[in-house]
Each structure stands twice: as C-alpha cells, then as structure tokens.
Amino acid sequence: MVRQFQKYYSPFFSFFFWFCSVLLQAYSAIAVEDLVQVFHQALESDPILSRESYLFNGSQAGVSLAKAALGPTLSINTAAGVGSLIDVNINSFSLATGTSFEFYTVLLTQPLFDGQKLSALKAAKYQKEAQSSAVQYQRQQLIFRVIQAYFGVLQAQANERVSETELSLYEEILKQTEAFLKIGKGDIVAVKEAKARYDLSQSSLITAKNALNISKAILERITHKPIEELADVKEISPMSPTPNELGPWVQTAMANQPLIKQAKALVDVSYAQLEQNKRGHWPVLSVVGSSSQLAVNAIPVNLQVAAGFLTLSVPLYDGQIDQRIKQSQAQAKATSEFLRNTSDQTKLDTEEAFLNLQSSVLQLKSAKTALDSAKTSYAATKKGYELGTRSIIDLLTVISDLSNATRNYYNALYNHLVSRAQLKAAAGILNQEDILAFNSILKR
Helix, strand or coil: CHHHHHHHHHHHHHHHHHHHHHHHHHHHHHHCECHHHHHHHHHHHCHHHHHHHHHHHHHHHHHHHHHHCCCCEEEEEEEEEECCCCCEEECCEEECCCCEEEEEEEEEEEEEECHHHHHHHHHHHHHHHHHHHHHHHHHHHHHHHHHHHHHHHHHHHHHHHHHHHHHHHHHHHHHHHHHHHHCCCCCHHHHHHHHHHHHHHHHHHHHHHHHHHHHHHHHHHHHCCCCCCECCECCCCCCCCCCCCHHHHHHHHHHHCHHHHHHHHHHHHHHHHHHHHHHHHCCEEEEEEEEEEEEECCCCEEEEEEEEEEEEECCCCCHHHHHHHHHHHHHHHHHHHHHHHHHHHHHHHHHHHHHHHHHHHHHHHHHHHHHHHHHHHHHHHHHHHHHCCCCHHHHHHHHHHHHHHHHHHHHHHHHHHHHHHHHHHHHCCCCHHHHHHHHCCECC
C-alpha cells in the first residue's frame, strides 16, 4: 500500500514542493529592495525637494508677473452721488447744491518707459536662476541622503549579525566551561571570564539592535515607507578618487556646486533690486487712452469725452526712496559676503571629502587584512584549544578579536561607499547615474 502510494503520488509531491520553492524564491526576489527602488520612493515623497520645486514654480510666476507689469492695464472708474454745483445756469436751468449725477471713465495705460519695472524683471529672472540651483542642490542632497541611509542600514545589520555570532560563540563556551566545572575538570576563572564576555556580548547585541532600529527609522523618514529587506553589497575592491589629485576636484566643485550657483544668482538679485530702488527717482513715461461720460439727472446733460495723451510722472521728493536704496545696498553687500562664505565652505567640504575617500581606501584595505588575520588566528587557537595546547582564555580573546575585526571591516566597507558619494556631492556632480552605479554592486 505504501509503495503504491509512493509510486503514484511521489511525482506529484515532488512537483508540488518544487513549485512552492519557485514561488518562495520569486517572493523573496520581490521583497528585497535595491537602491534604485528606495531612491524612487524617496523622490516621490521627499518634502524638502518638493518645497524647493514649489518655490521654483513661484519664481517662474514671479518672472511672468514682472513681465505683465510692463504691459498695458485697463481699468474703469465710476461714481454716483450728490454734487455741489451752486448757481450754474445751463439753458435757463439753475443747479443748486444737492444735484445728483453719475460719472465713469475707462483708462487704457501702456508704460513706454519705467526703469523700476525693468529692473524688477531683471531681479525676477535672477531669482528664478537662484531657485533652480536650489532645486538642483536638494536633488543631489536627496541622492546622497538615500545612499548614506541605505548603506547605514546595511552597516547596522552587519554589526547586528556580528554581535549575534559573538554571543552565540560565548554562550557555547560558557556552557562548556560550566559543564567541565560540574564534573571537576573545569576552572572557575575560566567560567567567570566566559560569563563576563557573554554578558558584555549581550549588551553589545542590544546596542547593535538599537542602532539598526535607528538606521531604519532614518531611511523610513526619507522614503516614508516601511523598510523591507535590502539588497546587500557584493565583494568589492576599494577605489581611490579619480583623478587622485585634490586640485581638479576643487575646480569641479567651484564650477558645478549648486550652492555657489545659487549664491551668485542671489548676488545678482540684490544688485538688480538696488538698481530698481535707485530708479525710483527716474521719471515714468506712459501713453494713456481714456473714455469718460458724465450724466446729470436734474437736466438732460450727457457729456462723453474720448482722449489719448502722454503722461510723464516725475518724483520730486519721496523720503522712502533713499531709505530703500540704503537698505538694498546693505543687502547687496550681505549677499556678496554670503557668496564668499559659500565658496570657502565648498572648498573645505571638497577637501574634506577627498581626504576622507583617500583615507577610507587605506582603512578598508587594512581592515580586510586584519580580518583575514583574525580568522586565521581564531582557527588556529580553536584547533589548539581542542588539542589542549591553548587555554579557554586564549579562545575567548581571539573570538573578541575576530568580532572586532569583522565590525571594523564592515564599518570600513560601508564608510568607503558613502565617501565615494560624499566627494561627488561636495563637487556638485552627484546624479542618478551614481545611484545606478552603486546599485550595480548589490547582490541580486
């Protein structure tokens, strides 16, 4: 009976288990998120970038508004009320105080020359350029924040795994030493040392779990979605800056950093506004077309007038103009100093990022060498302990050394990857292609 069951149903169950495993693999592949997916989630929900984009739309509307100020305007004015005409004779009619009337006029005005409005248009265009640079900067910062937070989660996960492995090894040794002590072959010192290492490892694991929760919260704040399993990094070789000289990177930063472009545009805005306020003393020339009508209810009078004329408005005295000039002069000097400070900070940030990347290359290489050495030492000490040539204290020590070396390696690995992005961000050339480049080194 059993053989018949196996004969007829075993192929079905084999297929069933194969099909389930395929589904499980497919689900796992879907559940794992890579850097590109995380970046698109952040791009769709980041409030900082959205804010700057809305401000850019507002600056575009500001340019249109400044252009409209140079165009024609059409207005209508109307009035109705009681007049104050006294003893006016029109064809034997006498109008006294209290006579009612109606009046309206239509005005079409086209400025021919208005220096202030021309300067206002120039300032609006510069403001649009400044806001465009602000959007570009925040987009680069979003790319960097995603890369930093993504690898931050991977680093925290790696440290948690190291702590779990360390705790498991210490627990195994603690049980062995306690068992040996019970049968009279152990050492109380070894038991206490193993217990101390075990307790310390428990504390380290709690710290690692807390760090992982914080790193996930940071990434979730950027994407505004729960964090699924993240694709980890393949085995990589450290990469030095290309070119491996500071000068070209600083030059690139001064030419491409959006913060510098924004600061330069803001300087142009402030000087255009200064020019606008200075032109407050200038005359304004306009052409005006009007159509007016006056109706007096007491008598059949309906007066209509159409006219076209030039108007010249010359300001003789306005104390506010001089104060606005002083204010805008101070603002122009302040924005110039802001540009200087931004340039200095950009140079410093680029130099720091360049040196950090160079240092991270050496740190990753040395961490890899130290890890290989710690693995060899652990294997040799474990073998010696099994043969009775090494003590339990020696084994506990090499476990600690191996754990520290593994942590240092993972920290150096992910710090190196973040340093690559940091240098490009400082130079103002970080873009979505870098997201694809980092994504290519993730496991599939």
